[in-house]
Amino acid sequence: MKGLLKLLRWGTGMTLLGCALFIGFYGLSVSSIASGYKENHEEGEHSRSRFGFASETNPAYQEECGGCHLAYPPGLFPAQSWTVMMSGLDEHFEDNAELPEDARLEILNYLGKHAAQAGDKVLRGSKDEALTRITELPYFIRKHDEIPEQRVKNNPGIGSFSNCDSCHQNAVQGDFDEDRITIPGYGRWDD
């Protein structure tokens, strides 16, 4: 009887220990994916940065679009947004950004390939499938709701929330980490 009780105790103990270890290792494996800079998939698929959107670069995109503003990570918008954006370059946010047709198609193709897809974090809460202003993206709004608007809009070093790289100084490398933000005139952003 005593032996059976001992065996039962041992069995229960081992089961509990096993469960605890499993949960621990599972947690570790999940968080190592989440904190890895990029999660690479098979060739042809796009990779996601841990910010929830893809940020591959392309020389033509950098040259033609990055000439005037940060070459926004293509994964910030769904493909339809990019199609709309690239169809009206002669009136691009009150600017003329016309491109020769071959360059336009090359860039559109690149953007479409790495665009946000249904289920991506960046599209959560977004109803408009052809949104073209990142500042209207619910994901973007949620991420910036602690920043006082005046600190950006009235700040001569920024001017608009759309100028990502004014505060995310490494944005051009796809780095939007909240530990590496400096607001011009205010210094490091401390959450």
Place this chain on the structure above:
Amino acid sequence: MKAFTLFLIVISSLVSTNLPANQAIEQLQERYRNNGATSFEALDGKALWYSEQNGRSCTSCHGTSSTAVGKHRKTGKKIMPMALSVNPQRLTKTTKIEKWFLRNCKWTLGRECSPQEKGNILQWLQQL
């Protein structure tokens, strides 16, 4: 296959080579002359550069001095000086020059620049 790759590299380098600025400008001005332009006047180029239409001018983004760094009026992005004397990387690629003339003339003047106007501006920037 190797020969074909080499051939492609040679051809593509011929198509998009960066020329010394004076050569790129000379090529374009030759093209402009063939399209009806006459001799190019730096002072006319300068006048057009500083002229203002509906609050818009080349200086809106390039700044009042073409030897200094400009700033995109909306995005704040730095625009390197246009004057060749301080920025020899400027005006070295004919396709790039034409692309920016198209975009910027349309934004600033509301129309494309004529071959004469483009040649004048290049003449001026070259001498700065």
